[in-house]
Amino acid sequence: MRLLRFARDINLGLKSLLLHKLRSFLTILGVIFGVGSVVAMLAVGEGAGRQAMEQIRKLGSNNIIITSMKPQEDQEQTAQRSYLSVYGLFYDDVERIRQSFKTVTQTVPVKVARKEGRLGTRAMELRIVGTTPEWFKLVKRPLIAGRPLLQRDMEGNANAVVLTEFGARKLLATQNTIGQTVRLGPGHYEVVGIVKSESGEAGGLQTPDQEVDAYISLKSAIERFGDVTFRRTSGSDIREKVELHQIIVEVADIKNVESAAEGINRMLELFHKKKDYRVSVPFALLRQAEQTQRTFNIVLGSIAGISLLVGGIGIMNIMLASVTERTREIGIRRAIGAKRKHIIRQFLIETIVLSTTGGFVGIILGISIPSIITRFSGMPTVITLWSLFLSVGISMGVGILFGLYPAIRAANLDPIIALRHE
Amino acid sequence: MTPENNFVIKIENMTKVYQMGKTEVRALGGISFSIDRGGYWAIMGPSGSGKSTLLNQLGCLDRPTSGRYWLEGQDVSELNDNELSDVRLRRIGFIFQSFNLIQQLTVRENIEMPLYYLGYSPHESHLKASQFAEMVGLGERLDHRPMELSGGQQQRVAIARALVNDPAILLADEPTGNLDSKTGEQIMELLGELNRNGKTIIMVTHEPYIAEHARHQLHVLDGLIDRIEEKG
Numbered sequence A: 001m002r003l004l005r006f007a008r009d010i011n012l013g014l015k016s017l018l019l020h021k022l023r024s025f026l027t028i029l030g031v032i033f034g035v036g037s038v039v040a041m042l043a044v045g046e047g048a049g050r051q052a053m054e055q056i057r058k059l060g061s062n063n064i065i066i067t068s069m070k071p072q073e074d075q076e077q078t079a080q081r082s083y084l085s086v087y088g089l090f091y092d093d094v095e096r097i098r099q100s101f102k103t104v105t106q107t108v109p110v111k112v113a114r115k116e117g118r119l120g121t122r123a124m125e126l127r128i129v130g131t132t133p134e135w136f137k138l139v140k141r142p143l144i145a146g147r148p149l150l151q152r153d154m155e156g157n158a159n160a161v162v163l164t165e166f167g168a169r170k171l172l173a174t175q176n177t178i179g180q181t182v183r184l185g186p187g188h189y190e191v192v193g194i195v196k197s198e199s200g201e202a203g204g205l206q207t208p209d210q211e212v213d214a215y216i217s218l219k220s221a222i223e224r225f226g227d228v229t230f231r232r233t234s235g236s237d238i239r240e241k242v243e244l245h246q247i248i249v250e251v252a253d254i255k256n257v258e259s260a261a262e263g264i265n266r267m268l269e270l271f272h273k274k275k276d277y278r279v280s281v282p283f284a285l286l287r288q289a290e291q292t293q294r295t296f297n298i299v300l301g302s303i304a305g306i307s308l309l310v311g312g313i314g315i316m317n318i319m320l321a322s323v324t325e326r327t328r329e330i331g332i333r334r335a336i337g338a339k340r341k342h343i344i345r346q347f348l349i350e351t352i353v354l355s356t357t358g359g360f361v362g363i364i365l366g367i368s369i370p371s372i373i374t375r376f377s378g379m380p381t382v383i384t385l386w387s388l389f390l391s392v393g394i395s396m397g398v399g400i401l402f403g404l405y406p407a408i409r410a411a412n413l414d415p416i417i418a419l420r421h422e
Numbered sequence B: 001m002t003p004e005n006n007f008v009i010k011i012e013n014m015t016k017v018y019q020m021g022k023t024e025v026r027a028l029g030g031i032s033f034s035i036d037r038g039g040y041w042a043i044m045g046p047s048g049s050g051k052s053t054l055l056n057q058l059g060c061l062d063r064p065t066s067g068r069y070w071l072e073g074q075d076v077s078e079l080n081d082n083e084l085s086d087v088r089l090r091r092i093g094f095i096f097q098s099f100n101l102i103q104q105l106t107v108r109e110n111i112e113m114p115l116y117y118l119g120y121s122p123h124e125s126h127l128k129a130s131q132f133a134e135m136v137g138l139g140e141r142l143d144h145r146p147m148e149l150s151g152g153q154q155q156r157v158a159i160a161r162a163l164v165n166d167p168a169i170l171l172a173d174e175p176t177g178n179l180d181s182k183t184g185e186q187i188m189e190l191l192g193e194l195n196r197n198g199k200t201i202i203m204v205t206h207e208p209y210i211a212e213h214a215r216h217q218l219h220v221l222d223g224l225i226d227r228i229e230e231k232g
């Protein structure tokens, strides 16, 4: 019954607005752009947030990644023949970090060697990663077959290797041929497991793993491949001595990640004469994403705010004109017995219908803008249901806020004077 | 001081003063009279004498500056805006010289308007609107807009609208003023019939031959009652 009455009021409001279609449309333009901006803004924000979450998932939210870096001065030295560039993380750094930081739960050394992998006639370039079993606890990837490296693989002359799904597909005939022997450079290794891998960049950071990885024990990597690498490029030979290429550290509580990273950085400075490593914190990416998002939000939020304000004033203006135009009608209704609140209700419903219509059109606009942003900037956007509800709410709010004054003006007209109005 | 129950309207010493900047306009200068239930009155007088002001007071569109007004025994002279609206909604029907229908609404919607404010369901008001349109002879025109009707027909719609809430008094300000004499006469016949069926009618007119239809003629001059004439 009440609902029926309300539906009738809305219908009446719609009718009166459809009387002036163009005028009504022009009036709601501001609301259309305002709401469109709100929807787009929230979509960009949500997209950035989810992208950051996804990146952090790939990199490990509680991890700190310390990577060896060739220092600037060594880059210049390489022009000289037979210069040996010594840089990077030390084996001892692992133990130092383990001992010094209470908040650190795991410290994983990573030694990398680029060698050819071979099985019969099949061959591929591999990134051989010498590490410890903890690697698989920090770089959490699903196990597809077999097992990860275990403590016993670290001992003596054990020669186990874990391949990635990608590598297994290239080297092994079928995925489940665990137990086959592959050649990695000069050594022979038995495939004990296959894991999935992520690859590529996440927010400017390389994922710790790559699809061309082959994981063996650190000890085996040191014995087989040593610390010195030799590369011949056009005109010069590059010789480098690096003990560890990476150390991945896990911190128990995400709150301590950034302070631990700072501490590690300060400690490493004591033992490294040159700045030959870089400490990166995936968690900080979230901060960065938030910053980007904030910038976008300020821009779009300002557009939204100004549009909604202009839209609201436009609506108020048109409603004031409407009140003047319909003074006679107001007088008639009052003479018949309509109370002030009935007049307020009538005009307010009309304004809300107007602004909410603008809101719905704005939502359509707001849904199309993000897909354009995504197409041209590659920035991910996600439209959430709640943002649409919020937009409808905002447009209704604008209607109420800016419709109240004209409605009250209408209600306060003296019935006798209103009736005489031409 | 309670008036006898037979009076629909009793007025004592009613004044209405309009403030025009620094000058005061005394539109009503202390008027007293009463009207029986079922009465048929014409308010007459020259232009500017206070006829419309008096009718607006009777119609509870405004409060008097001083004096008392009892409508069906209830003192309505000091009600607030909300209460006055309610009195108009339930007990008063208005007819105007210029019909005052809402152009965007159909005949049916115009007639239904008081019922809407009274909280009738769409179904009930639909039935009642049809019934009253029938009564004024416009049963076929319910879905037309006022623009599509003649002046006389529009005034009939206005009468249907004024009666649909079954008011205690029907007030008319120059109801035939915008009509030709033949159509005007038909409207007066309709009002006469309503009065014979018991409706109390008070109308403002300056045409003596229109005033002839009423049983009492109240002559106003400069905001005061000049004389009251009773027919027959």
Ligand SMILES: Nc1ncnc2c1ncn2[C@@H]1O[C@H](COP(=O)(O)OP(=O)(O)O)[C@@H](O)[C@H]1O
Binding pocket: B018, B019, B020, B025, B026, B027, B045, B046, B047, B048, B049, B050, B051, B052, B053, B054
């Ligand atoms: N709202 C008003 N403000 C000021 N003066 C008014 C107002 N309404 C009526 N008057 C004055 O009151 C007097 C009576 O007016 P009115 O009742 O309209 O006369 P009538 O209907 O007999 O022509 C006139 O002098 C008129 O100018």
Ligand SMILES: [Mg+2]
Binding pocket: B051, B052
């Ligand atoms: Mg007048």
